[in-house]
Every structure is written in C-alpha cells, then in structure tokens.
Amino acid sequence: MGKSPDDMMAAILRNLPAKTGRQVDAWVALIRAEGPAEPKACARWLKAAHGLGGATAQVLAAKALGGIHALTPAERLDKLYAGREGLRPIGDRLTELAHGLGPEVTSAVLSTMISFSAGLKFAEAKPVGKGRIDLGLALGHGPLPLTLVKTADASDRITYRIPLASVEDVTDEVTAWLARAHAHAARG
Structure with a gap:
C-alpha cells in the first residue's frame, strides 16, 4: 500500500523549511x-x-487552527460518515478496491470525500446525503457508455460518476471502471 495521509502530512511539515524558508512554528x-x-x-x-x-x-x-487534517484517519472517517453510517461499507469497499490496484495508490480522507491517487487523482468516493456515494472517476472527456454520469464541471479531473446506494451496487463493471480510471491516471 502507498503512503498514508498521515505520512504525507508529516512529509509536508518536515519539508516546509526547505521549501518556504520558514519553520512550522513560524507559519503557525x-x-x-x-x-x-x-x-x-x-x-x-x-x-x-x-x-x-x-x-x-x-x-x-x-x-494552526485544527480542522479535518488535524484529526486521525479514523476520526476523519467517523466525521465523514457521521449521520450516514450506512454508507460506510460502500466507501470501505471502494477503498479496498482502489488500494488493490497497485502499491502506488494512496487515499486521503477529506472533509467531503475520500480521494484516491496514483501520482494523479483518479477517483473519489463522495457521500451524497444519506442515500448514496458517488464514485467519481477521472476518465477524460471522451464519450463513454450511458452507465456513467458526466459531471458538470469540465475543469475538474473527475469527469464521470457512478451513484452507489449499496455495497451490492459495487459490481464487476464498477470495479472495471475504477481500474480504467487508475490506468488513465498512470498514463498522465
């Protein structure tokens, strides 16, 4: 498995003086x-x-101020799924599948989603209300089958989404689309 979000955050703080000329305490x-x-x-x-x-x-x-990045990964997941715990098995399954695509895959739990990267962001699992998770995929802007929903923001890396209301919705086809997005990111 790739670096954890905590490892990445520690690396950012460790490299800060060399990149900015200012120590972490001075930034704070x-x-x-x-x-x-x-x-x-x-x-x-x-x-x-x-x-x-x-x-x-x-x-x-x-x-400096607290926030989502000041929480542990487990706390971030708890916060992401607070009030919509029924969606967590879907997100857990998507995380498992994404990490199974290769050792370079990393995930980060953000305030509104779980982001998956392999050098470039290739997917995201975003809870939408209490009823579903949208699996967003970076697949470019070419025409794709109607099973995918085109996203509205053409400037975003995430160009298509698949609404998932249950773990059973994470089918072989969904897994294949996730793998395709991963391969698309690997090509740059």
Whole structure:
C-alpha cells in the first residue's frame, strides 16, 4: 500500500523549511496572528497571499487552527460518515478496491470525500446525503457508455460518476471502471 495521509502530512511539515524558508512554528504564529480563523479560508489565504500549494496550505491551516487534517484517519472517517453510517461499507469497499490496484495508490480522507491517487487523482468516493456515494472517476472527456454520469464541471479531473446506494451496487463493471480510471491516471 502507498503512503498514508498521515505520512504525507508529516512529509509536508518536515519539508516546509526547505521549501518556504520558514519553520512550522513560524507559519503557525503567522497564521494565528494574521490569517483567517476558519481552516478553509486560511488555506485559501495561504495560497493567495503566500503562494503555497493546496496540500501545504491545508496542512498548515489544520496545524494552526485544527480542522479535518488535524484529526486521525479514523476520526476523519467517523466525521465523514457521521449521520450516514450506512454508507460506510460502500466507501470501505471502494477503498479496498482502489488500494488493490497497485502499491502506488494512496487515499486521503477529506472533509467531503475520500480521494484516491496514483501520482494523479483518479477517483473519489463522495457521500451524497444519506442515500448514496458517488464514485467519481477521472476518465477524460471522451464519450463513454450511458452507465456513467458526466459531471458538470469540465475543469475538474473527475469527469464521470457512478451513484452507489449499496455495497451490492459495487459490481464487476464498477470495479472495471475504477481500474480504467487508475490506468488513465498512470498514463498522465
């Protein structure tokens, strides 16, 4: 299995001084003195005002202010599925399938989804209300079968989605589409 989200966050913090010329404690002090108090707004501010990348900005905002990235992976999963625990088996199955595609696959539990990457993001499992998970897939913009739903935002990597209401909906066809998205990401 690839690096865990905690490993990636630790690496971001460890490499911060070399990349930015500022120690983690100095960033935390700056954020608390000058930045917005809400983690998402703070991450946007760090990107805009200080030119940080998105992952670095999110990790620093969480370090300084708390937020989803300050939680353990288990706590992030609990928060993601709070009030919709019935969807968790679907997400767990998708995570298992994604990690089974290769040792380079990583997953990150974010505030609204689980993101799957293999160098590039190739899929996401996003709870939608209490009734389903949308499996988003990065498959490019070519015409694909009608079993996939085209996403609205053409600028996003995720171009198609498959609504899943139960573990039984995670069929061999869904598994094949997940593998195809993984292969598409591997080609770049």
